[in-house]
Amino acid sequence: MASSVEPARNSVSGALLSSADVARVVDRMAHQLIERAAASDPGSPDGGLSSLVLVGIPTRGAPLARRLAARIEAFSGTKVDVGTADITLYRDDLRLRGVRALEPTVLPDGGIDDRLVVIVDDVLFSGRSVRAALDALRDLGRPRGVQLAVLVDRGHRELPIRADFVGKNVPTSRNQQVKVRLAEIDGTDEVLVTEGEPVSGQGREHRSEERARSGASRGSEGGTQ
Amino acid sequence: MKRHLLESADLDRADATLVLDTAAQIDQALAGREVKKLPTLRGRTVVNLFYEDSTRTRISFELAAKRLSADVINFSAKGSSVSKGESLKDTALTLEAMGSDAIVVRHSASGAPHRLANWVRGSVVNAGDGTHEHPTQALLDAYTIRRRLGRLEGVRVAIVGDVLHSRVARSNVGLLHTLGADVTVVAPPTLLPVGVGSWPVEVSYDLDAVLPKADVVMMLRVQAERMNASYFPSAREYSRRYGLDARRMALLDDDAIVMHPGPMNRGMEIAAEVADSARSTIVEQVGNGVSVRMAVLYLLLGGNEPA
Numbered sequence: 001m002a003s004s005v006e007p008a009r010n011s012v013s014g015a016l017l018s019s020a021d022v023a024r025v026v027d028r029m030a031h032q033l034i035e036r037a038a039a040s041d042p043g044s045p046d047g048g049l050s051s052l053v054l055v056g057i058p059t060r061g062a063p064l065a066r067r068l069a070a071r072i073e074a075f076s077g078t079k080v081d082v083g084t085a086d087i088t089l090y091r092d093d094l095r096l097r098g099v100r101a102l103e104p105t106v107l108p109d110g111g112i113d114d115r116l117v118v119i120v121d122d123v124l125f126s127g128r129s130v131r132a133a134l135d136a137l138r139d140l141g142r143p144r145g146v147q148l149a150v151l152v153d154r155g156h157r158e159l160p161i162r163a164d165f166v167g168k169n170v171p172t173s174r175n176q177q178v179k180v181r182l183a184e185i186d187g188t189d190e191v192l193v194t195e196g197e198p199v200s201g202q203g204r205e206h207r208s209e210e211r212a213r214s215g216a217s218r219g220s221e222g223g224t225q
Numbered sequence: 226m227k228r229h230l231l232e233s234a235d236l237d238r239a240d241a242t243l244v245l246d247t248a249a250q251i252d253q254a255l256a257g258r259e260v261k262k263l264p265t266l267r268g269r270t271v272v273n274l275f276y277e278d279s280t281r282t283r284i285s286f287e288l289a290a291k292r293l294s295a296d297v298i299n300f301s302a303k304g305s306s307v308s309k310g311e312s313l314k315d316t317a318l319t320l321e322a323m324g325s326d327a328i329v330v331r332h333s334a335s336g337a338p339h340r341l342a343n344w345v346r347g348s349v350v351n352a353g354d355g356t357h358e359h360p361t362q363a364l365l366d367a368y369t370i371r372r373r374l375g376r377l378e379g380v381r382v383a384i385v386g387d388v389l390h391s392r393v394a395r396s397n398v399g400l401l402h403t404l405g406a407d408v409t410v411v412a413p414p415t416l417l418p419v420g421v422g423s424w425p426v427e428v429s430y431d432l433d434a435v436l437p438k439a440d441v442v443m444m445l446r447v448q449a450e451r452m453n454a455s456y457f458p459s460a461r462e463y464s465r466r467y468g469l470d471a472r473r474m475a476l477l478d479d480d481a482i483v484m485h486p487g488p489m490n491r492g493m494e495i496a497a498e499v500a501d502s503a504r505s506t507i508v509e510q511v512g513n514g515v516s517v518r519m520a521v522l523y524l525l526l527g528g529n530e531p532a
Contacts, residue, residue: 086254089265089293089523098528099226101243102250111257139260 016152016170016178017191025167026064029149030071032165033118040116040145049078051144053112056084057121057133058103063184064151065120081108081115085140090132105136112141118165122180124150127161152191154178226524229342229349232358233399241403245368247520248513255292255516266295269526272325274317275352276302276332281487281511282352282362286329289518295526298325313337314344321345327526330354335392348525356390356451362486363396365517367404369510370441373482378405383435384426385411386445386467386494389418390452393486394445398424411435413467415456432467436476443484444469444495460493470496474504482506 017025033054034047041048049072056065062084069080086103088094119133130148137146149165154172168191172178175196183189226243227235236244255261271290275283283299290297300320302308307316317328327348330338335355342349353359371377382401388394388410401408402425409427410417421428429435436442447463457463469483477483483495483504491497500507 086250089251089254089263094265094527099524102247102254104250105254135264139262140258 014193015190016193017168017189019189022151022182022189022191025151026067027071027075029151029165029167030068030075033068033149034072034076036147036164037116046078047076048116049076049080051114051116053081053083053108053115053117053143054120054149055107055112055117055133055137056082057119057129058084058086059185060122060180060182061120062103063182064122066184068120068149081110083107083112085119085133085136087129087132087136090135092128092132105140107140112137112143114142114144116145116147117143118147118149120149122151122182123178124148124153124161124163124166125156125178127157127159130161131159151180152178228525229338229351230360230521230525231338231342231349231351233360233363233396233403235360236364236400236403238403238405241364241367241400244364244517244520244524245371247524248364248368248516249372251519251523252513252516262292262294264294265523266290266293266526269295269326270298270324271295271327271329271522271526272298272300272320273352274300274320274328274330276307276313276330276337277353279331279353281514282331282359285511285514286350286352286361286518288515289522292515293519293522295326295522313341317341317345321347327522350521350525353392355392356395357392358396358399359392359486360396360400361514361518361521362393363400364521365510365514366393366397366443366484366486367400368513368517369484369506370406370482372509372513373506374440374480377401380406380440381409381438382406382441382443383409383411383432383439384443384445385432385435385469387416387447387456388412388421388445389416389456390448391445394443397443398426402426409435409439411467413457413463432469432473433476436473437478440478440481441484442469442477442481443486444489446486446488447490447494464493468492468494468496469499471498474499474502477504484510487511 037048037052041051054065054069056062065082069082072080084104084106086105088100088102117137121129147164150163151167152170153163153166154170156174177194177196179192181188181190226240273283273286287297325347328345329350329352330341331352332354335357337354338349338351351358351360367377370380374380384394384397398408409429411429411432483499485495485507489495489500491500
């Protein structure tokens with residue numbers, strides 16, 4: 001394997017964040033969201049939080065958004081709207097990966113018009129999920145602004161997309177998988193980095209990337225590898 | 226999912242449930258939106274190949290494909306080269322040569338979509354073939370039942386009327402059985418097919434006896450255009466014995482619903498006051514049809530390479 005920045009951490013079944021780490025990172029991101037909301041709407045009595053909507057991308061972005069909202073409420077006393085937006089029907093890789101079951105799309109009652117929307121996802125990789133989410137938001141309404149919060153940024157962007165709030169930056173190789181596990185879905189909180197299975201032959205680059213991405217965004221699928 | 230949807234037997238329980246779940250998610254995602262359009266099938270072409278008249282099915286498929294951003298070509302046999310004697314096969318190959326990814330076909334001959342599926346590379350969706358099957362109607366009926374009653378397992382469904390000529394009845398019997406519902410068909414003996422004994426259903430000739438035990442009553446249209454013999458003495462007698470009127474509706478359970486695939490013969494198999502009552506899901510079925518057909522097109526075409 002090619003040597004990477006932190007070889008010890010990137011070995012097989014290396015734990016990147018423990019359960020306690022995840023809780024700390026979520027707390028920090030909640031504080032950052034509060035700060036940024038206040039900066040975006042100076043003079044507002046509730047620090048701009050009433051215009052905030054956290055929109056999670058299923059599967060794991062959705063519980064993450066709910067957690068962030070709960071922490072923001074705990075720290076600031078203000079309730080923040082939460083939604084989920086399934087982006088499957090907006091993906092550009094359905095032909096490569098095949099169709100899959102859809103997840104719910106739920107938005108706050110007032111919609112997202114003129115709100116400050118923060119897209120929440122577990123792992124930022126190629127940026128294609130975020131592009132799909134931006135397309136979906138365009139059809140769902142006209143927010144005042146859109147920001148991006150991710151638990152893990154693992155690099156290898158293929159599109160000009162950058163996160164506004166990052167829980168943890170992790171240098172990875174394309175062959176590696178980043179798996180986020182959350183208690184709501186997987187029974188436990190942790191973030192793992194594992195080596196992807198070696199691939200050979202034509203289309204190597206593409207397939208390993210697809211596999212890695214599916215492992216990143218849908219940890220349960222890559223769970224046995 | 227298989228590549229084609231030709232009959233309800235193409236769907237096992239997992240596939241059928243996937244279609245219904247997908248339709249529910251699409252419904253929910255599009256509810257209350259200004260832009261009721263998804264980019265999923267951008268650049269794909271869906272041909273509606275209709276050899277038989279249709280209002281709701283053709284429009285429903287057209288709308289479903291357009292909401293998924295596919296290009297839609299509507300072909301009706303009237304006004305095409307079919308009147309010059311072009312065969313189904315040649316027509317289909319012509320359409321495919323122009324780059325169609327899916328063909329939605331309605332034909333008066335039972336089995337025409339099966340033949341078509343052997344000739345083309347794209348997906349074929351049966352939108353009604355003769356007296357054989359109409360699987361997307363069964364899916365939207367199942368979806369409507371599940372939405373209204375919250376379940377399908379163990380739901381008691383009475384399918385009433387012209388079962389002999391009804392592709393809707395055949396598809397519904399198959400799909401509802403797959404999904405765990407208990408089906409009873411009710412019809413005069415002349416309007417039951419010879420092989421009904423081998424269907425996974427109960428058979429009754431007495432509507433009044435069945436109604437109190439039904440959660441769902443599905444009325445079928447009397448298909449006069451397919452009847453070349455007299456199957457019952459008079460329309461009035463049929464209506465008296467097998468039509469659903471207000472008196473019969475009162476026999477139903479409080480939560481029971483009344484369905485009809487349309488088009489209705491008001492006053493024949495269903496009375497106007499029943500069709501317009503709160504139990505009736507007839508208009509809802511039409512709306513659900515679009516979501517269910519979107520789900521079918523997404524699941525059949527979404528993951529394929531373009532043809």
